[in-house]
Amino acid sequence: MELTAVAQLRRMVLEHLSRYTWNDVLIDHVYDILQEVQDDTPRYRCCVYKERAVLKNRIDMALGQECKENIIEASKKTMHEPERKDLPLIDVLPAACDQCPIDAYYVTDVCRHCIAHKCMNNCPKKAISLVQDRAFIDRNKCIECGKCKQVCPYGAIIEIHRPCVRACALGAISIGSDRKAVIDHEKCVACGACRNACPFGAIDERSNIVRVITAIKDNRHVVALVAPSIVGQYGLKITMGQIYSALKKAGFADVVEVGIGADITAVKEAKEYIEKVPAEQKFMTSSCCPAFVKLVKTQIPQAAAYVSETDSPMISTGRYVKSRKPSAITVFIGPCIAKKNEAREHSDVIDYVLTFEELQCMLEGRDIRFADQPVGAYEREASKLGLGFPLTAGVTAAVNDTVAALGGNVRLAHYASGLDNCKKSVEDAAAGKLDCSYLEGMACPNGCLDGPGTVGDFRVTKVALNRYAEAAPNQQTTDGDHVK
Template sequence: MTTLTYEQIFKDLVKSAYDGKLAEDIEKLKSLGDDDINHYVDYATGRGDPDKVVFKVKDCKDNAGCEERKCEVACLFEAIQRDEKGNVIIKHNYCESCGACIEACDYKHLVDRKEFIPLIEVLKDRSVPVFAIVAPAFFGQFGPDVTPGKLRAALKHLGFYGMVEVALFADILTLKEALEFDTHVSKEGDFVLTSCCCPMWVGMVKKVYTRLIPHISPSVSPMVACGRGIKKLHPDAKVVFIGPCVAKKAEAKEEDVKDAVDVVITFKELQQIFEAVEINPAEMEEDESEHSSRAGRIYARTGGVSKAVADTLKRLRPEKPIQIVSAQADGVKECRKMLQDALEGKIEANFYEGMGCPGGCVGGPQVLIDPGKGRELVNRYGEEADSLTPADNEYVLALLKKLGFAEIPELLEGEKSNMFKREFS
């Protein structure tokens, strides 16, 4: 049985790819005749079914102590089942690819497919502009001395054309969500569920609490908005999302939004990539800065979306008699309780925000720092922004014009608004 871990094989093969020795080193690993290594190599290099994210690499028969069946308990959607011998079966049509089962398995029998290595040749020859888009939770993840500018420089050193903070497009969606609320909440008892950010939250509504679908805001996630925005401005570009969430790998493959993002990698994977090629972001020179508002930057933590949209609604529609009264839940258990209460008519708010991970995205399965520290740093980064809301942010308004929106209300109007719209059924 191999002592090599999946993460170590991924790091080693990243280095091999940058050194131009990928095929040679894969052959060396395969020649060992170890089934575990063969599976690890395949999934670390992006092989396997391209429409799936979570895979089983070995059976459970050698681990008689696995009576707790933690992977099954961790799965909200009952996608983890057992055959008559007790081995795991993944029901992929149920799976939301959140990665909870991977984290729960003490024996490392489950892995998520890595997508970065097939991109390396494109990054090396720079024939196609490849943009890194980083989730709002990124701030502070790579060390206290790694500013956004230094992270951008490190990513360019890997071969990326540029880095865009997804918070800029969270700003745009904040404007849209405020307008959606203004349209759909006009009397006591009306309410909306935000569709921003969390694929787990959206998956719960789509698959379990389907009667609430009419209340979900018809918006894409900030990741999708950012990917589409970049490709509108740079039609030949490829887009790589970097964040704390395994489920984003699945979201990027969903039929109605798969045009937006080409590759998803996690914070942990990016850290492994930096280590493999000996890049220390803290030692990079500063690169250009971002201009997102506080609104978009705080999407990374529980309550951030609610705060952003509430502040922006007050700015856009101060005369509206019904302003936002929000309720938030984080973690699967609390999200389910809040949705069940709404389903039963126990309506205590008019704007519902759910995050599948405790604390929000700062508590995602692939973060690098403590979630409490992550929240503190995200809040600090939000306070450093020059604008409180995107309605006051000249950079966001200029970006909207580049994307074809002369005025903010046009985010809900006409065919061009489809780039930020998603229909749920």
């Protein structure tokens, strides 16, 4: 992921919160962040008071609280009260939203004040006139049909959309009467695209980083469930052994590869496919991406029955760990924000979710760096197919091979990434316009390797994960059952 000033600010807040929590001084020192993260000279906003207001919003979000909270009170609640699951994971920081211009069509300086006046002649509402020899759009009359843009011979009229609105493929973001962004949380699938798109960092996610550290410091049996896409996130030279060592040094009682859960998911989903397709339904979709699943169930209800009922790898791994130690605190570590919503829905098996970005900040808060850890041996627990889930059509490959191993056949598979592509593919499949018997959907355009919570370039992580998976055994292990 590109390291922008927005990302740097977010990470600085998370790192400071982590350091104070590790040192047992969070409540006493949380206000110091206002001085430590930003200096007395405004760098991004109109004045230092505005910057402090925005920074308080960021701290509240990082603490998992409401943006209106006093940050000391927010710290106390985070340290001593359960997670506020009634609060949305993705939210607009009220002090940060810059109230971007929302006029859809704008006449630029390229306008040559020609005499043909095609923009005026083609406007159905007569919203365009000449003012000082230049076209002018009357916002009270304009219906944003776009005809003026289409006919201008100089291309002098441009269409403008807010970055957050443009990034949301599901139309979950609108502009309120105060010209600030508003998220429709019924439509939102927590994919994180808007968060990454906003150039002012006015949209952020809530975090449980403080609660995870607190659980470790309370000597709870905290288990890290590590997604396969962690390989290569922190650099090609960082080995899985070093990642394992860093997590153990931070206080995690155990580290479990979610590739194990992927193996379990592949076997169960393959059996479900053999049972249902085509006997009960014409096709089946994957279920491992929570943003994709919510998209189908909320916006394509006619296709909801086609979604696999098999648990995702995260949930399967959580069940695997909890079955062996019910008191364990399970912390999924991955590239995805939407997994936080999925964890809320399965709180019996997943306690917390951290992104790769949050993990990095959590470790840096204790001065633990992956590169400093010994390059010890690390035994892969998952199969090549399970570790390959985050790769392009990785779920499809695993289900395909497993169905074949069980004596079945996936007649025709289809892969879609990006919510717009996913939506069209599922709609077409449900309507009979797309011939497929298995459809894998991933919300992120480049799949899990390029999720909103990543810290590495997805091209680098793809190379690293491919190498790592190639060295793993082909055999899948699922609670003692083997599929060869």
